[in-house]
Amino acid sequence: MGSPIGEADARRSLSIASRLAMALTLILALAVAATIYAAYGYGRRAANEAFDRLLQGAALQIAERIFVIEGEIRVDIPVSAFELLSLAKDERVFYRVATPDGTTLTGYDAFPLPEATAIPEQGLTYETTYGGEEVRALVMLRRLAERAVSGDIYVVVAHTMVSRGQLARSVATQAVAVIAGAGLAILVLVLLAMRYALRPLERVQTAILERDPLDLSPFSMQAPHEVSALVAAINRFMGRLDRRVRAMQDYVADSAHQIRTSITALRAHSELALEEEDPQRLKTLHKRIRSRAIGLNRLTDQLLSHALVTHRADTAPLEPLDLRRVAVDAEREFGQLSGNSKARIRLDLPEEPVMVAGDAFSLREAVKNLLNNAQAHGKGPVGLSVRDAAGRRAVIAVTDRGAGLEVADASAIGQRFSIDPNKPESAGLGLAIVREVAEFHNGRIRVARGEGDFTIGLELPLGAPAARERGQHEGHTP
Template identity: 30%
Template sequence: MKSIRRQLLLALLAVITLAILAGALAAYRTARDEASALLDYQLRQLALSFRDEARHGALRWKPGSDDAEEFSVQIWAADGTRIYLSHPLQDLPHQVPLGHVTVDTGSGKWRVFGLQQGGQVIQVAQPMQLRDRLALAAALRIVAPFLLLLPVLAVLIWVVIGRGLRPLVDVAQAVGTRTAIALDPLPDRQVPAEVVPLVVALNELLLRLQRALEQQREFVADAAHELRTPLAALTLQVQLAERAADAAARDEAFGELKGGLQRATHSVQQLLTLARLEPGAGESTLQPVDLRQLAAEVIVDHLLLAEARQIDLGAPPQQQSCFVAGDADALRILLANLISNALRFTPRGGRVDVVTGSSEGLPFVEVCDSGEGIPPAERERVFDRFYRRAAAGEAGSGLGLAIVRAIAERHRARVLLADAKLGGLRARVEFPRLAPP
């Protein structure tokens, strides 16, 4: 597991070390330039002193003096003959132009200053290696304290980084105290600006989790309440069937029991469908789906129910193909719920039309019926789970339109309820535009 603290420590130490080395290089170059200027001045002064001594005929500087290892002197006669050499064993440069010159003899570079006096040329030379050693020593004296302080800096950086990362530890501890019962948001006061986005994201996550848990608890409570009533009714119907005095009464009781079982089965199926549509229950791959063909298939599935209720169920002829990006199975459930609701609340002899098409580039499917419709004040509430209209003549699970909206939201579609030209309700689902392949 990677440690941010360790990575920051190594990165900062590396940066500090590079900065020290860069400073050492700059100090070395500065010291070398300053030493060169100073030593050039000394070369000139030494050459001038030799000129004065040669003028008076007394040359007192000997190779054994303190400057013997730093300076070398040679004097050339007017005819080019070397008449004096302070270090015979050294490979000194031959006669060079007057003034300050840097000469490479093959065995090393020399800094030479020459001047002319009475036909003679006096040259004072100094090895460049000496100047480099002086500059390097000066740079090391400057950098050495900083290099010795690196361990101390490492400890200080480790402590400072630990204190800087302390808010992350506090956030982790605060998240660890949250439970499924207590999902309070994390405090964002006195939090460093760098940690605020993390706290905000965690609070949003906690809020979504709290809502999901509340929805789950409400779903379980509502499901238990809704299933308790039909199960109690089934128990009473079984008891009535057991107490039936004759075959006719027993057949009537079993008929009621069969109807109760069908209603309970339908409620359970609707609950399972709604549970599969809950967030996090898994996402299906969206594929192009032809709404016209899908509507035709669902209409065929409901023809027997429509005939039993003497309802004219169909779709207008010559409809164009209308494609949307969706899950075919989920859209089949959506359309089946809309058609089932329309058939349930349409009186005998009524009419239910299923229309597909495109309006302003947006694909849609709508189911229109000739029933009693839904008052505008209740059109939003009918999407709530287990909500049943008081004036509804048909008993249902109260989950049909909730399932329709859940499927529509998964497809980024919207469900619109309005008055139908047939006199009842028009339930329209508008889908986003399908991008061309």
């Protein structure tokens, strides 16, 4: 039993050149076969036409020598008629002169007459069997209009068909030789042209094989239009891969640093707590340890959430969604995670559906992070609203009574690990996830300040999925 990898390699072994060569060979073979069949048919018709002229000439000579003498029909078959028929070498010759009622005047009595009653002036040819052999015959009428005798006389001459077949095969053989030679020459020329046309693909293959695995820079090469599209697709893929690799490296480095920092701080506080004897200071250290533990737990959860959102940005399809349903589901999940006493959210939803193209999971994660930030850093009550905006846009936003982000921090919305030092339980990934989801949906983060409130949310395009390529967000980082 072969392995799946071996079977895949076997399927890939058939190259484009081989496929084209097989297809062209099949097409040429069919064309040659059809031409040979047509050539044989032409040779057969040419042979019949040539030998039928001999029969016609002999029949005319015999018909001219039919007389009525003293009320009797006489037939004087000329020697020239047999000499004409003898031009078909190795053929047996038959003849018959008969009245319409079947009475034979001379010749082979049993030779079959044609079934047709209407015979043209130049004669009628037909094929039949006589004496166990296939023969081709020609019948011609000799009309008599004498006082004693009147009516039509059948003049039939025939010979076997061996020479006809030989001539037809000879014509077909010569045609086959010419056609086969021309077909072979055409196939060779087509294969050479195909080889020349596929050279750009070979250059692309060589460039890819010779490229260092760590080199993800784009290819730069002159190529035909069809191949340039392939090169452009490879360059786009490599650009995406390069951005993903660099972003993942930064992400892993930052995550490791943040986890290490949180664990180090937690360990330091725990060691101080072990040495502390003052109850009041020990209680303060316990609070700090608890805050650090909450922050580490939240960091772990958001790292997993961020990884899922980043993965779905490259794999999940955008589907028609009602933002009202997203808001309801996000509010319910957030309430289940936070506890009903803390997660009392005011929903403000329109009566009509607000349809967008999106990924429900990613949008719910973004909204839950906005709600978490509002409760952790803002002031209640916290509201969640969905509405239409100008320019065929939709907004899903969270509002609270806090001061919101400072103006100096507005440009850093979505920056990873932007942690408030006064709140060690913060993981610093909530808005990074929100920004990731906004870019994934061709949207943006929207911030607004009112009288005594702060609103932050996602602004998304309405309607069907926009044409986009996965991961093609310039400057996009996880």
